Amino acid sequence: MEEAGALNAAFSARGLNKKFGSLVVAHEIAFALPQGARHALIGPNGAGKTTLINLVTGVLTPDSGQVVLGGEDITHFAPAQRVRKGLVRTFQINSLFARLTPLEAVTLAVCERRGVAASWWRRLPDFSEAIAEAGEILSSLQLRSCATRVTSELPYGEQRLLEIALALATKPSMLLLDEPAAGVPKDESAQLFKAIEGLSNDLSILFIEHDMDLVFRFASKIIVMAGGRILVEGAPAEIARNALVREVYLGKARHD
Amino acid sequence: MTSLTSAGAGDDLKIWLTKRTRWRGAEIVFWLACLLPYALTPDYLQLASQIAISALFALSLDLLLGYAGVLSLGHAAFFGLGAYTAGLLAAHGWGEPLTGLAAAGLVAGVCGFLASLIVVRFRGLALIMITLGLAQMLASAANSVSWLTGGADGLQGVDVKPLFGVFSFDLWGRTAYAYSLAVLFLVFLLVRRITNSPFGLSLRGIRENGVRMAALGAPNQAHLRKTFTIAAGIAGLAGALLTQTTETVSLQTLGFQKSADVLVMLVLGGVGRLYGGLVGAIIYMIARDQFSDMNPEYWFFWIGLMLIGVVVFLPGGILGGLSLLTRSWKRRAP
Numbered sequence: 001m002e003e004a005g006a007l008n009a010a011f012s013a014r015g016l017n018k019k020f021g022s023l024v025v026a027h028e029i030a031f032a033l034p035q036g037a038r039h040a041l042i043g044p045n046g047a048g049k050t051t052l053i054n055l056v057t058g059v060l061t062p063d064s065g066q067v068v069l070g071g072e073d074i075t076h077f078a079p080a081q082r083v084r085k086g087l088v089r090t091f092q093i094n095s096l097f098a099r100l101t102p103l104e105a106v107t108l109a110v111c112e113r114r115g116v117a118a119s120w121w122r123r124l125p126d127f128s129e130a131i132a133e134a135g136e137i138l139s140s141l142q143l144r145s146c147a148t149r150v151t152s153e154l155p156y157g158e159q160r161l162l163e164i165a166l167a168l169a170t171k172p173s174m175l176l177l178d179e180p181a182a183g184v185p186k187d188e189s190a191q192l193f194k195a196i197e198g199l200s201n202d203l204s205i206l207f208i209e210h211d212m213d214l215v216f217r218f219a220s221k222i223i224v225m226a227g228g229r230i231l232v233e234g235a236p237a238e239i240a241r242n243a244l245v246r247e248v249y250l251g252k253a254r255h256d
Numbered sequence: 257m258t259s260l261t262s263a264g265a266g267d268d269l270k271i272w273l274t275k276r277t278r279w280r281g282a283e284i285v286f287w288l289a290c291l292l293p294y295a296l297t298p299d300y301l302q303l304a305s306q307i308a309i310s311a312l313f314a315l316s317l318d319l320l321l322g323y324a325g326v327l328s329l330g331h332a333a334f335f336g337l338g339a340y341t342a343g344l345l346a347a348h349g350w351g352e353p354l355t356g357l358a359a360a361g362l363v364a365g366v367c368g369f370l371a372s373l374i375v376v377r378f379r380g381l382a383l384i385m386i387t388l389g390l391a392q393m394l395a396s397a398a399n400s401v402s403w404l405t406g407g408a409d410g411l412q413g414v415d416v417k418p419l420f421g422v423f424s425f426d427l428w429g430r431t432a433y434a435y436s437l438a439v440l441f442l443v444f445l446l447v448r449r450i451t452n453s454p455f456g457l458s459l460r461g462i463r464e465n466g467v468r469m470a471a472l473g474a475p476n477q478a479h480l481r482k483t484f485t486i487a488a489g490i491a492g493l494a495g496a497l498l499t500q501t502t503e504t505v506s507l508q509t510l511g512f513q514k515s516a517d518v519l520v521m522l523v524l525g526g527v528g529r530l531y532g533g534l535v536g537a538i539i540y541m542i543a544r545d546q547f548s549d550m551n552p553e554y555w556f557f558w559i560g561l562m563l564i565g566v567v568v569f570l571p572g573g574i575l576g577g578l579s580l581l582t583r584s585w586k587r588r589a590p
Contacts, residue, residue: 166472
């Protein structure tokens with residue numbers, strides 16, 4: 001653990017451990033993301049990626065170790081509290097509001113963040129700033145043209161983008177993208193990652209992805225997990241050369 | 257046009273959202289048509305008043321179920337609390353209707369808030385069973401304190417004073433219907449306002465996907481507590497109206513059948529559409545009136561048949577079916 005590096009980081013996990021009975025699902029997990037990072041988390045199925053996300057977002061509490069966001073120890077914060085602090089995730093399987101339009105869904109998230117969602121007397125159209133902000137978020141992900149269509153009728157690729165748009169509406173400083181391109185055709189997934197790449201530089205992003213082409217193209221740093229621990233962490237070129245990684249992960253047949 | 261281009265980026269979106277909150281022609285026609293019984297069926301004003309009261313009760317359940325997605329099988333508890341509050345006040349010398357109505361709404365609302373502290377911690381079947389259990393407990397308690405409630409005989413001696421000190425509650429229901437309809441309309445305006453607010457949007461979010469709402473940092477339980485309290489208060493108003501317009505209170509106002517009836521009305525009319533409960537109440541109450549004239553013992557057979565027909569063929573209720581029809585008609589004739 002580099003204490004100095006972790007202190008400057010936008011986000012850091014420090015020595016996270018988690019056991020279910022005798023099963024070790026996370027062992028001394030430590031990593032840090034600087035502001036604006038685009039890091040990838042990879043590893044075979046069962047490597048502990050989901051456990052790690054759950055530890056970071058607060059669904060699970062670590063047996064020991066710390067989760068630090070912007071210099072603040074949030075290890076014992078509830079999930080919703082972490083969201084309000086700026087730590088937000090998206091879901092591998094779409095978790096959307098089927099009968100709302102993207103406009104309504106993103107406006108809803110913006111209103112919740114701005115603390116006006118409890119307002120029951122003023123009409124929604126009167127909240128011009130929230131609506132304008134929702135419009136900007138939708139535009140930034142090329143969702144503006146389908147903003148007023150019902151979510152359940154949108155093409156799958158647009159639904160994946162909406163998944164990210166909802167997270168952006170909470171103004172996160174740290175975004176966890178759980179397989180953002182899951183189920184998206186290959187030619188569209190690169191576009192989706194381009195949109196992610198183009199998001200604000202203030203935003204630190206950690207994404208889980210199985211498609212190695214996308215990982216090597218869009219990640220500035222790659223964290224490789226296996227068996228509940230971090231195997232190695234480094235720039236794409238280093239990871240590609242690493243013999244251990246090739247043996248454990250890249251060399252074997254991938255299961256998606 | 258210049259204002260369109262120079263103004264903020266979200267203007268078209270704002271216009272789209274504004275359109276959704278606008279009063280439609282059909283709504284105005286509906287409310288004007290509510291006055292027709294005075295001209296067309298003056299002998300049925302008592303029934304019309306009962307319909308308005310049921311509609312108010314169904315409206316409160318619609319806020320809870322149709323918008324927040326909380327299914328309660330014990331909503332009559334709050335109807336009954338309102339009914340007994342107004343009844344007890346009137347039986348003990350406080351017969352002024354408007355203050356009695358307000359007191360009933362307040363008591364039901366406070367009890368609704370207390371119940372919500374338990375209810376909103378649960379979801380799905382557990383939540384339904386808790387609402388059912390709370391209502392059953394209340395009904396039993398009301399039965400056992402017969403010195404207060406009159407027990408199975410009902411509350412005696414309810415004496416309601418004239419409305420505004422002028423309009424007494426006559427045998428034909430002229431005052432009753434005007435009173436019930438006015439309260440229904442005012443509460444409807446309130447509920448309509450709520451559903452068009454950011455809070456209303458958050459409720460729909462909880463209904464659609466509570467897990468994602470939490471992942472967006474939304475305080476789901478606080479939102480639901482507020483909704484449960486408002487819905488209970490409105491149910492209490494409906495109960496008070498029934499007491500004041502009929503000058504009796506029976507244990508049935510608290511019973512399971514009452515909770516089931518209001519759910520049936522809402523499903524018949526269409527859940528989550530504001531007018532669903534209103535239309536459902538009209539159809540249900542008129543059907544009950546007609547069917548029980550034909551065959552007093554088996555009228556619920558026909559209600560059951562109607563209910564099955566609606567959920568099989570019109571999953572969005574009668575209003576859902578109508579809106580499908582008008583949409584396809586508009587598409588065909590542009």
